[in-house]
Amino acid sequence: MAYSDKVLDHYKNPRNVGSLDKSSPDVGTGMVGAPECGDVMKLQVKVNPETGVIEDAKFKTFGCGSAIASSSLATEWLKGRTVDQALHIKNTDIVNELSLPPVKIHCSVLAEDAIKAAIGDYKNKRNAAKPEAVAVS
Amino acid sequence: MKLPIYMDNHATTPMDPRVFDVMKPYFTEVFGNAASRNHSFGWEAEEATEKARKQIADLIGATPKEIVFTSGATESNNLALKGISEMYAERGNHIITQVTEHKAVLDTCKRLEKEGVRVTYLPVKQDGLIDLDQLREAITDKTILISIMYANNEIGVVQPMQDIGKIAKEKGVLFHSDAVQAVGKIPVNVMADGIDLLSLTGHKLYGPKGCGALYVRRRNPRVQITAQMDGGGHERGMRSGTLNVPGIVGLGAACEIAKREMAEESKRLSFLRDKLKNKLMTELDEVYINGSMEHRLPHNLNISFAYVEGESLLMGINDIAVSSGSACTSATLEPSYVLKALGAGDDLAHSSIRFGIGRFNTEPEVDYVSNKVIDVVRKLRELSPLYEMAKEGVDLSKVVWAAH
Numbered sequence: 026m027a028y029s030d031k032v033l034d035h036y037k038n039p040r041n042v043g044s045l046d047k048s049s050p051d052v053g054t055g056m057v058g059a060p061e062c063g064d065v066m067k068l069q070v071k072v073n074p075e076t077g078v079i080e081d082a083k084f085k086t087f088g089c090g091s092a093i094a095s096s097s098l099a100t101e102w103l104k105g106r107t108v109d110q111a112l113h114i115k116n117t118d119i120v121n122e123l124s125l126p127p128v129k130i131h132c133s134v135l136a137e138d139a140i141k142a143a144i145g146d147y148k149n150k151r152n153a154a155k156p157e158a159v160a161v162s
Numbered sequence: 163m164k165l166p167i168y169m170d171n172h173a174t175t176p177m178d179p180r181v182f183d184v185m186k187p188y189f190t191e192v193f194g195n196a197a198s199r200n201h202s203f204g205w206e207a208e209e210a211t212e213k214a215r216k217q218i219a220d221l222i223g224a225t226p227k228e229i230v231f232t233s234g235a236t237e238s239n240n241l242a243l244k245g246i247s248e249m250y251a252e253r254g255n256h257i258i259t260q261v262t263e264h265k266a267v268l269d270t271c272k273r274l275e276k277e278g279v280r281v282t283y284l285p286v287k288q289d290g291l292i293d294l295d296q297l298r299e300a301i302t303d304k305t306i307l308i309s310i311m312y313a314n315n316e317i318g319v320v321q322p323m324q325d326i327g328k329i330a331k332e333k334g335v336l337f338h339s340d341a342v343q344a345v346g347k348i349p350v351n352v353m354a355d356g357i358d359l360l361s362l363t364g365h366k367l368y369g370p371k372g373c374g375a376l377y378v379r380r381r382n383p384r385v386q387i388t389a390q391m392d393g394g395g396h397e398r399g400m401r402s403g404t405l406n407v408p409g410i411v412g413l414g415a416a417c418e419i420a421k422r423e424m425a426e427e428s429k430r431l432s433f434l435r436d437k438l439k440n441k442l443m444t445e446l447d448e449v450y451i452n453g454s455m456e457h458r459l460p461h462n463l464n465i466s467f468a469y470v471e472g473e474s475l476l477m478g479i480n481d482i483a484v485s486s487g488s489a490c491t492s493a494t495l496e497p498s499y500v501l502k503a504l505g506a507g508d509d510l511a512h513s514s515i516r517f518g519i520g521r522f523n524t525e526p527e528v529d530y531v532s533n534k535v536i537d538v539v540r541k542l543r544e545l546s547p548l549y550e551m552a553k554e555g556v557d558l559s560k561v562v563w564a565a566h
């Protein structure tokens with residue numbers, strides 16, 4: 026299969042590889058996928074609690090080149106957004122940006138899930154820390 | 163050293179230039195139809211195909227009359243299984259095979275099942291070999307055929323042919339073997355192995371694609387098959403169709419070279435394979451060999467690099483042609499059924515790479531490949547959340563994954 030130039034670029038020069046301290050209250054961690062399915066993504070965001078802006082994002086991915094590229098791209102897009110803006114990133118945006126073929130769409134879905142999981146984890150931590158601030162939903 | 167390096171010789175082999183040289187005149191000057199009985203054009207073509215028949219027979223310990231030319235091993239397997247089921251339908255309707263066969267056998271069996279044939283798919287042990295006791299127990303008075311491949315195309319594991327042949331003989335059951343990966347690589351002898359039908363193909367032994375053969379035993383017992391292709395009654399009525407003379411000449415030449423050079427070549431290839439294996443295993447942790455190392459083709463290495471996904475590894479070694487059992491590299495998006503059958507877990511199937519070293523690979527190429535693989539595996543492990551977790555002491559088998 027031929028890969029798009031953008032997938033190749035993210036594969037060769039993955040952005041924001043690494044790990045943040047998952048025990049920090051400002052860090053949200055999302056881990057999605059399963060080894061027996063052939064892909065696992067870990068995506069982390071570090072949020073400024075005052076502004077709600079994502080100041081740092083890191084990933085590690087076990088998966089094919091498209092999965093690596095999807096998560097690498099996600100970290101690029103996350104930085105500088107607020108957590109609520111981050112939730113607007115759709116898998117189709119990733120598909121378009123990376124020109125993923127149909128068989129690789131699940132990689133983009135996984136990246137969207139990882140974003141949601143990381144933001145969800147961050148929000149849970151915040152809510153647990155400040156129970157009085159919990160919005161009823 | 164020229165890049166890219168081809169090291170996927172279980173998928174196909176490059177044609178040996180010596181084979182091509184022998185084939186050349188049969189495309190143009192010697193173009194006759196081997197079935198033309200009344201002029202020299204036909205005679206010349208026939209002489210060439212008969213020479214090839216002997217070259218093939220000599221390589222596998224058969225006689226020329228026992229060789230039926232086909233378009234390749236897919237056809238040979240189809241012809242053997244369907245031809246036997248049909249011919250021996252009155253004697254029984256049960257076939258025994260194994261789960262790690264090539265699709266050309268498995269899907270033929272599926273078809274036969276729809277037509278009322280009962281098929282037993284023997285499991286394999288963790289080393290990829292079948293259990294002979296299970297084979298014995300599976301045989302019933304309705305069993306007409308055992309079909310077990312000689313050597314597996316993914317893990318290179320060589321089945322105990324002689325033992326299977328003995329069991330088949332004891333029980334009066336015919337024995338077919340898809341020997342595509344073994345013929346020309348390790349000694350194959352239909353007499354010593356007790357094989358009644360055997361499939362082989364040109365393009366796995368440095369010969370042409372689209373040309374293969376089925377060995378059909380003529381004595382002790384005399385095996386008969388029902389033709390699956392109707393027409394002019396070529397190949398003693400077993401396979402109609404004008405013979406592919408250049409292809410057959412090439413297949414014959416490839417067999418002759420293999421017979422002459424096999425002993426030497428297999429030594430060289432197993433040295434290179436072991437060098438590759440040892441280097442990978444000393445430089446990297448958590449690499450696992452898939453299938454028996456002891457009962458294995460000399461040129462095969464199938465190895466899993468834990469915590470690294472196969473397709474991403476292939477992407478990093480894109481100047482080396484090998485293949486992976488990862489789901490991402492297969493049309494079905496399923497990891498290799500052969501590796502799954504070993505029971506080591508799907509994650510290791512996703513992380514597997516198959517190296518098939520061939521006649522034209524050199525030692526510097528093998529060194530280049532091992533260095534490159536080591537580099538890329540290390541880089542991908544830096545990127546792998548699983549490797550990180552494993553290093554932190556997390557037992558990955560106990561993690562509850564958010565599977566999708």
Ligand SMILES: Cc1ncc(COP(=O)(O)O)c(C=O)c1O
Pocket residue numbers: 172173233234235236237264266311313314315340342343363364372374
């Ligand atoms: C074990 C085995 N059987 C059968 C085949 C099919 O052979 P052919 O390509 O000649 O049809 C192959 C190769 O693709 C193979 O590896």
